[in-house]
Amino acid sequence: MIQLTNVEKSFPHKGQLVHAVNDVTLSIEAGEIFGLIGYSGAGKSTLLRCMNLLEKPTSGRVVVDGQELTTLSKGALQKARRKIGMIFQHFHLLSSATVADNIAFPLRLEGMSRSDIKTRVEEMLHVVGLDGYESKYPSQLSGGQKQRVAIARALANKPDILLCDEATSALDPETTGSILKLLLDINRTLRLTIVIVTHQMEVVREICDRVAVMSEGKIVETGSVADILVNPTHPVTRRLTGMAAESAKRSFAELAEADASIVQIAFQGSLTYEPVLADVAVQTGCRFSILQGSIDLLKDVPYGRLTLKWTGDEASRRRAIMSLQARGCTVTAYESETETEVGASC
Numbered sequence: 287m288i289q290l291t292n293v294e295k296s297f298p299h300k301g302q303l304v305h306a307v308n309d310v311t312l313s314i315e316a317g318e319i320f321g322l323i324g325y326s327g328a329g330k331s332t333l334l335r336c337m338n339l340l341e342k343p344t345s346g347r348v349v350v351d352g353q354e355l356t357t358l359s360k361g362a363l364q365k366a367r368r369k370i371g372m373i374f375q376h377f378h379l380l381s382s383a384t385v386a387d388n389i390a391f392p393l394r395l396e397g398m399s400r401s402d403i404k405t406r407v408e409e410m411l412h413v414v415g416l417d418g419y420e421s422k423y424p425s426q427l428s429g430g431q432k433q434r435v436a437i438a439r440a441l442a443n444k445p446d447i448l449l450c451d452e453a454t455s456a457l458d459p460e461t462t463g464s465i466l467k468l469l470l471d472i473n474r475t476l477r478l479t480i481v482i483v484t485h486q487m488e489v490v491r492e493i494c495d496r497v498a499v500m501s502e503g504k505i506v507e508t509g510s511v512a513d514i515l516v517n518p519t520h521p522v523t524r525r526l527t528g529m530a531a532e533s534a535k536r537s538f539a540e541l542a543e544a545d546a547s548i549v550q551i552a553f554q555g556s557l558t559y560e561p562v563l564a565d566v567a568v569q570t571g572c573r574f575s576i577l578q579g580s581i582d583l584l585k586d587v588p589y590g591r592l593t594l595k596w597t598g599d600e601a602s603r604r605r606a607i608m609s610l611q612a613r614g615c616t617v618t619a620y621e622s623e624t625e626t627e628v629g630a631s632c
């Protein structure tokens with residue numbers, strides 16, 4: 287659906303080049319909700335804007351639905367862009383126009399008849415849950431309602447793709463939740479492909495299917511949300527997921543005693559409901575205490591993390607770790623005496 291190949295975007299700045307997007311290759315499938323996450327300045331917005339050529343890449347290919355946008359004429363590009371809606375952090379509504387006129391704007395550009403526009407505007411207002419708001423002005427709406435109008439306007443041309451640039455960053459947590467739910471609903475009912483730029487892992491966790499982590503213009507990790515959260519490999523991903531190696535070590539070190547090992551295990555899906563720990567304890571004779579733990583939901587998939595303190599001799603601890611890994615758990619272990627990561631090598 288969206289294929290980026292070796293995409294680069296540089297900006298001249300004070301006599302030098304800023305490499306905002308640096309050799310990104312990425313595939314986004316039809317119908318998925320794809321997250322682009324990273325810290326400020328990572329290049330997320332620039333990469334998103336390359337997907338509809340709001341930013342023309344310095345080099346590389348952008349293919350959307352089989353069409354290479356980078357080679358299209360101005361007219362053909364305008365036509366292709368109608369299939370790609372976009373929403374922004376600050377809504378970008380016309381303040382002097384009513385809700386209906388804001389939504390009608392792209393339809394008028396397309397030359398749609400008045401009566402068809404009226405019908406389409408009503409249809410879009412219904413989709414975003416704002417029936418009866420036609421005559422209001424943006425200044426009479428809350429932030430969440432403004433973003434709903436922006437979504438209705440972005441969907442008015444019946445696009446296949448919706449690009450969302452920090453669409454919930456200006457909203458409170460409750461309103462963020464309701465906008466995310468709306469995006470999930472339209473993804474499911476309209477089969478819309480959605481790409482979301484965010485710096486909030488919560489957003490990714492709640493609605494994305496897959497995610498790419500960006501740092502310094504590059505994609506440093508891509509995968510299903512569950513995999514990225516349960517087993518982050520890049521230091522930036524670890525920081526974003528709250529599993530920074532350094533802080534994890536510190537907290538392990540704080541918890542560890544001279545003669546004990548502290549182990550962190552992560553798991554997802556149906557494994558969450560299986561008596562894995564009890565089975566492993568019986569099999570290996572290794573006993574444990576749970577020091578910390580949490581179970582959460584990623585969209586519909588449960589995942590969890592537990593910090594355990596194993597007792598028993600070293601050989602049985604190692605057997606327990608191998609047994610957990612064999613059952614599908616990700617295991618990270620630190621020997622408290624040395625703070626050496628032994629992890630998967632156990």
Ligand SMILES: Nc1ncnc2c1ncn2[C@@H]1O[C@H](COP(=O)(O)OP(=O)(O)OP(=O)(O)O)[C@@H](O)[C@H]1O
Pocket residue numbers: 297298299304305306324325326327328329330331332333485
């Ligand atoms: N038009 C521009 N001119 C010069 N530099 C730019 C321009 N747009 C972006 N940049 C630079 O490119 C880099 C990436 O910016 P971008 O906005 O894509 O990052 P981001 O990850 O979306 O960050 P944020 O979340 O803060 O918006 C930054 O260093 C930024 O200053």
